[in-house]
Amino acid sequence: MTPFPFPDLTPQLIYHLAGAALVGIALYRGATSSDLLTRILALNVLSVGIAAVFVAAANRGAGAVPDPVPHAFVLTGIVVLVAVTAALLALAERIDLTGAKSDD
Amino acid sequence: MTDTSLLVLLPFLAALAATIHARGAAGWGLAGTVASAGLAAHLALSVHASGPASIAIGGWAAPLGITLRADGLAALMIAMTALVGLGVCVQALAAWGLRPTAVEDPRRARMRMGFWPLWLSTLAALNGLYLSGDLFNLYVTFEILGLAAVGLTALSGTRRALRAAFDYLVAGLAGSLLLLLGVALAYAAAGRVDLGVLPLLADSAAGRIAIALIVSGVGLKAALFPLHFWMPAAHSSAAPAASAILSALVVKGALYLALRLLLEGGLVADALRWGLICLGAGGMAWGSVCALRADRLKLLVAYSTVAQIGLIMLAISVAGDPLTGTAWQAAALLMLSHALAKAAMFLAVGRIAEELGHDRISGLNRSDLRPGAAEFAFAIAAISLIGLPPTAGFVGKWVLIDGLIGQGAWPVVALVLTGTVLSVAYLSRVVSRCLRGGPHIAPGARRPPWRAGDVAAIGLAFTALFMGLLSAAPLALLNGPLLS
Known part of the structure; x- marks a missing residue:
């Protein structure tokens, strides 16, 4: 196994950078897209990026047991996101249906 | 202090009951709102009498457990929510009824069964947020x-x-x-x-x-x-x-x-505060301009909220050190007055649109319809939003400008006064059309009949009006020790 080429690039930093990149991509798509489904997916990607930052926050060094509190936060976040995604999909479907009837 | 956690739990349980027992949704909604208002009043009195309190739910301390805490600011916000909630409930009861009737418009039934669980969840979430x-x-x-x-x-x-x-x-x-x-x-x-x-x-x-x-x-x-x-x-x-x-x-x-x-x-951070001051001032300007240009009454009132949020955010950002000054109390008072006045205004607009059949501002002057109670409520709420004495809005702006003069922040005083003038301009677009008597009204013009929605709007508007005279009560809550 070759040694890791960037000694400063700790796994924690990789998680932070990946999280930041996902948040950036998601905010960009969510703000610029007009497609309903794309915007729902953008919010899900945003949430994954935040989970990556939480996972990095739980790190307490190599070999040590990770901190459970951020994990609990991520779990709560996932539960909330599932509920909100369901509500968003229901709204999007209703918008499509009322659009087809166009009886505004 | 179990009654503090009841402020969150009770509306949630009522929301659940209103969802399951949908025929009695309005009854559950009314019971939950009134009970929550009673708890809110009790909380305000006990915080005023014996200072802030906090409880760790289930005996679990932070960081694993959840701590609820109530100080004067939280108690004031919860009382504000309860007060506005009671007013809105009167309107909702009037619009969609208490019990299902034998022959009923399906839209009315759907609104009644949808509104109450959603309102109770909103109430529980707001109480939980403040605690x-x-x-x-x-x-x-x-x-x-x-x-x-x-x-x-x-x-x-x-x-x-x-x-x-x-x-x-x-x-x-x-x-x-x-x-x-x-x-x-x-x-x-x-x-x-x-x-x-x-x-x-x-x-x-x-x-x-x-x-x-x-x-x-x-x-x-x-x-x-x-x-x-x-x-x-x-x-x-x-x-x-x-x-x-x-x-x-x-x-x-x-x-x-x-x-x-x-x-x-x-x-x-000074940069953050100055950024928020700029955004607040921008909101006051942009919201006012859009309100001046709006062609529909509801849109005007919504853009006036943009402007008022700008003012409140400005008041929060300029407050300075909260431990030495009292300027931050202006923000709390402005939030209280905006809540009462804006709720009254939206209820009044709903009634006006119901009587006219539309909410276009250009069509508010009607020769066959005299101004009614809703127009009156709108005007009183407008006075409070502008901040004329003796309303709650006046006390909030007074405390704010007093604090700003104490800091020597004259440019910000000018911003607040400009925002006030702009609010007079866009609100008088409506008030002048609603309340002008004169020759354009036909001799046989009818007056809109009284409805419970008018009572709710006038009740909230007058609460905003007299809250200025009774502002010793919210200030006493805010002057108490804060949790931090």
Whole structure:
């Protein structure tokens, strides 16, 4: 196994950078897209990026047991996101249906 | 202090009951709202008498458990929510009835069965938000609040309302996810998420990014200019009772968090404060211009909320050190007066639109219809929003300008006064049309009949009017010791 080429690039930093990149991509798509489904997916990607930052926050060094509190936060976040995604999909479907009837 | 947790639990249980037993939804809604108002009054009295209190739910202390805490500011916000909620309930009962009738319009039944569980969830989420002692719990209450508020927006079921609800939910979720990202970084920087962590965050780069993210999340949820893009459509396309809740109460949750950030020492960076002052001033200007140009009455009132949020955010950002000055109390008083006046205004607009059959501002002058109680309520609410004595808005602006003069911040005084003049301009577009008598009214013009919606609007408007005279009570709560 070759040694890791960037000694400063700790796994924690990789998680932070990946999280930041996902948040950036998601905010960009969510703000610029007009497609309903794309915007729902953008919010899900945003949430994954935040989970990556939480996972990095739980790190307490190599070999040590990770901190459970951020994990609990991520779990709560996932539960909330599932509920909100369901509500968003229901709204999007209703918008499509009322659009087809166009009886505004 | 179990009654403190009941403030959150009771409305949730009532919402559940109203969902399951949908025929009696209005009964459950009324019972839950009245009981919650009683608890709110009890909380305000006990905080006033014996100071702030906090409880760890189930005996679990932070960080694993959830701590609820109530100080004077939280008690005032909860009392405000209860007061506005009672007024809105009168209107909702009048519009959609208490019990199902034998032959009923399906729309009326759907509104009744939808409104009450959503309102009770909103109430529980707001009470939970004001009692939260840690950032993660604030995030959770924001999500519940967002979901319930989106339901209220979509309730009327038109395509416009559904589109507005979708945009609202996306913006609201993005806002609370930014808040969550801030919480994650705060935990990484300091290892805890209770509100006491905020002053520590200013010391590290990650902590400062966390505060910036939390503030942007709050700005998005509070519809702070220029992040208000979702708000006018959502507030103007909902049913009157729902609009009143959204505009008077729901945005206050985010503004309350901004005020908490200030009180706990999270807004120490000058750049951040100046940024918020600029955005607040921008909101006052942009909201006023859009309100001046609006062609529909509900849109005018919604844009006036953008302007008022700008003013409140300005008051929060200029307050200075909360430990030495009292200027931050102006923000709390302005939130109280805006909640009462804006709820009255949306209910009045609902009644005006019902009588006229439309809400175009150019069509408010009718020769066959005299101004009625709703127009009167609108005018009283407008006086409070402008800030003429003796209203609550006047006391709020007085405390604000007094504090600003004490700091020598004359440019900001000029901003506040300009915003006031602009609010006179856009509100008089309506008031002058509503209340002008004179030759254009035909001799046989009818007066709109009294409805319970008028009573609710006038009740809230007069509460805003006399809150100025009774402002010793909220100030006594705010002057008590704060938790931090």
